[in-house]
Amino acid sequence: MHAFILAGGFATRLWPLTEKRAKPLLPLAGVPLLTHLVEKIPAGIPITVSTNARFAEDFEEWKHSRHAERSEASQSEAERSRSTSQGSEESAPNSMRDASTPPLQGSAQHDVSILIEDSGHEDEKLGALGAVAKWIVEEKIDDDVLLLAGDNYMGFSIASFIERFTGKPLLAAYDIRSKEAAKKFGIVLTENSSNASGTIRVTGFQEKPAEPQSTLISTGCYLLPAESLQELMSFSQSHPDNIGGVFEHFLSEGTEVECVSFGEPWFDIGSFDAYLEATKVLVGERVLRGEKTLERDTEFHGSNVIGDNSKIARSTLTNVVLFEHCEVEDCVLENCIVDDGCILRGVDLSGKMLRAGTHLVQR
Amino acid sequence: MRRIFLTIIWLITDALIFVGAYSVAYFLKVGWIFSSDLPFETFFTATLMTVGGWLIVMITMRNLALSRIQMSPRNFAYIAYACIIGMAGFALSFYFLKQTLFSRLLLLLAGTLSLIFVCMWHILFDQIQRRILRMNPPTYPLLVIGTNREAERLIEKLQRKRSPIVPVAILDGKGTSKTNIDGIPVLGKLDKLEQTIDEKKITHLVQCDQIEHSLNLLSVCRSKGITYMLLPYTLGIIEDRVPAEALEGKQVVAVPRGTSRLGWFFR
Numbered sequence: 001m002h003a004f005i006l007a008g009g010f011a012t013r014l015w016p017l018t019e020k021r022a023k024p025l026l027p028l029a030g031v032p033l034l035t036h037l038v039e040k041i042p043a044g045i046p047i048t049v050s051t052n053a054r055f056a057e058d059f060e061e062w063k064h065s066r067h068a069e070r071s072e073a074s075q076s077e078a079e080r081s082r083s084t085s086q087g088s089e090e091s092a093p094n095s096m097r098d099a100s101t102p103p104l105q106g107s108a109q110h111d112v113s114i115l116i117e118d119s120g121h122e123d124e125k126l127g128a129l130g131a132v133a134k135w136i137v138e139e140k141i142d143d144d145v146l147l148l149a150g151d152n153y154m155g156f157s158i159a160s161f162i163e164r165f166t167g168k169p170l171l172a173a174y175d176i177r178s179k180e181a182a183k184k185f186g187i188v189l190t191e192n193s194s195n196a197s198g199t200i201r202v203t204g205f206q207e208k209p210a211e212p213q214s215t216l217i218s219t220g221c222y223l224l225p226a227e228s229l230q231e232l233m234s235f236s237q238s239h240p241d242n243i244g245g246v247f248e249h250f251l252s253e254g255t256e257v258e259c260v261s262f263g264e265p266w267f268d269i270g271s272f273d274a275y276l277e278a279t280k281v282l283v284g285e286r287v288l289r290g291e292k293t294l295e296r297d298t299e300f301h302g303s304n305v306i307g308d309n310s311k312i313a314r315s316t317l318t319n320v321v322l323f324e325h326c327e328v329e330d331c332v333l334e335n336c337i338v339d340d341g342c343i344l345r346g347v348d349l350s351g352k353m354l355r356a357g358t359h360l361v362q363r
Numbered sequence: 364m365r366r367i368f369l370t371i372i373w374l375i376t377d378a379l380i381f382v383g384a385y386s387v388a389y390f391l392k393v394g395w396i397f398s399s400d401l402p403f404e405t406f407f408t409a410t411l412m413t414v415g416g417w418l419i420v421m422i423t424m425r426n427l428a429l430s431r432i433q434m435s436p437r438n439f440a441y442i443a444y445a446c447i448i449g450m451a452g453f454a455l456s457f458y459f460l461k462q463t464l465f466s467r468l469l470l471l472l473a474g475t476l477s478l479i480f481v482c483m484w485h486i487l488f489d490q491i492q493r494r495i496l497r498m499n500p501p502t503y504p505l506l507v508i509g510t511n512r513e514a515e516r517l518i519e520k521l522q523r524k525r526s527p528i529v530p531v532a533i534l535d536g537k538g539t540s541k542t543n544i545d546g547i548p549v550l551g552k553l554d555k556l557e558q559t560i561d562e563k564k565i566t567h568l569v570q571c572d573q574i575e576h577s578l579n580l581l582s583v584c585r586s587k588g589i590t591y592m593l594l595p596y597t598l599g600i601i602e603d604r605v606p607a608e609a610l611e612g613k614q615v616v617a618v619p620r621g622t623s624r625l626g627w628f629f630r
Binding site: 012015349352353359 | 536557
């Protein structure tokens with residue numbers, strides 16, 4: 001099996017957070033979204049991250065820093081094992097978490113390669129399915145393919161998803177439990193009962209319907225058997241950007257499609273609201289602090305993330321994500337995402353997303 | 364650079380026209396013979412003493428501003444105020460030089476001629492200036508944010524009036540199927556903002572849509588030294604006149620309630 005992560009989008013809806021970074025590299029609860037995803041993929045599965053030329057360097061940097069962190073973590077783990085055996089209780093360093101934050105799940109070493117699409121802008125990109133097809137051809141992939149959307153946070157276990165694979169095209173579905181909320185997504189229509197392997201047979205799809213027939217929505221997690229890749233490639237020629245459509249195509253061609261339904265948190269980080277909502281769920285009612293943060297006379301409410309080297313004084317923060325090197329003084333911030341290097345003094349902001357380097361200083 | 368050069372030329376020519384108008388008034392009233400009662404030399408010296416102050420009044424009234432429509436009642440009114448102050452300044456200067464006053468009719472004629480000549484020159488110079496500032500590459504390239512009908516109206520107006528601020532590119536936060544408006548290309552979404560600003564050497568940005576991005580557009584403009592403008596329509600204001608006023612010194616955008624023309628002065 002080979003995992004392919006789609007990270008080639010330009011995330012224009014999340015401007016200006018994605019002005020200088022790709023959406024999968026956005027920190028979610030202090031950790032890049034892509035790291036959350038990669039850590040969930042079982043060890044031994046080679047991973048290809050497909051990105052565009054504009055963000056290629058950032059992904060390479062992410063890969064190297066992740067490798068360095070992994071090496072450091074392994075070293076610390078070894079040291080901790082030694083000291084634990086000697087009776088010491090000292091904990092390993094952790095980049096961003098409070099005392100109650102669990103470390104990321106999984107500690108698998110992954111073979112990650114970065115595939116760069118030859119596109120510098122949205123209007124030049126291949127399309128998600130087009131990128132998969134190109135990769136299959138160029139890398140001569142003849143294996144089962146685990147296809148993942150790089151901008152999704154998946155709370156469920158990908159290992160458990162893979163375990164249910166029976167050789168038929170498989171997708172992960174999330175029960176959003178609200179028909180109103182389901183209207184914004186692709187709906188998966190299924191039979192009522194699951195089979196022995198725990199999968200449910202898919203009977204149809206609805207794309208962002210006005211009246212959803214189900215609350216089961218398609219996530220960005222798919223498993224394609226090697227035999228279906230030829231069909232995928234021919235479909236991609238006419239629909240290069242319709243990744244969900246390939247499953248609809250399988251059904252219309254008489255190929256059985258299965259799904260696994262999960263109830264764990266799942267987020268498509270495509271908008272300001274989704275990003276903040278995901279942060280609230282992952283962080284909970286607490287403050288997640290980075291390294292070298294300074295706080296003075298500050299009140300926190302709800303879920304807050306404070307990035308490395310950020311300083312806050314005489315302020316009230318409610319559901320705020322503060323990136324690195326920010327300075328906040330005498331401010332009231334509510335439901336805000338503040339990018340790197342912002343300086344805010346004497347301002348009240350609500351529901352705002354601030355680009356890196358914004359200076360708002362009330363004189 | 365073009366604008367600085369044009370402004371210097373404008374100031375020099377305005378000064379010459381002011382002095383010229385007063386000289387013409389002298390010769391029309393006194394005749395082509397230099398009078399011994401009202402020596403031209405003293406008259407001319409008083410005019411030269413006045414012209415600097417008059418230019419300062421013109422500048423402070425923003426009569427040489429790029430955004431000022433020269434052929435408008437408002438502009439004529441401002442030039443008239445400046446010329447009245449010019450007349451007062453001239454009378455005072457003359458009195459200081461000669462310890463006596465002179466023909467009131469000559470003063471009125473000089474003031475009237477200065478008003479007429481300056482207004483005519485400003486209309487003409489504005490046309491010349493627009494032509495020079497619009498020459499490729501334009502001195503003030505404008506980036507338009509938004510593709511709604513208000514943006515279309517603005518672009519059409521700027522093109523039709525041959526504005527010195529020339530729209531060169533459009534970006535739309537939501538994405539649009541439009542490829543151009545009135546010949547101005549729609550280059551994509553806001554992720555192309557910095558690239559467009561750098562490539563097109565943008566000096567002015569006008570936001571016509573999506574008020575939620577104002578904070579970040581302002582941030583980009585501040586960091587790159589670009590003039591930011593916002594169509595009042597974006598805030599839901601559809602009134603023609605939206606003056607910036609002050610509440611106890613704090614600046615506010617005012618949408619006055621329907622008052623009479625006289626009420627405008629006292630609101």
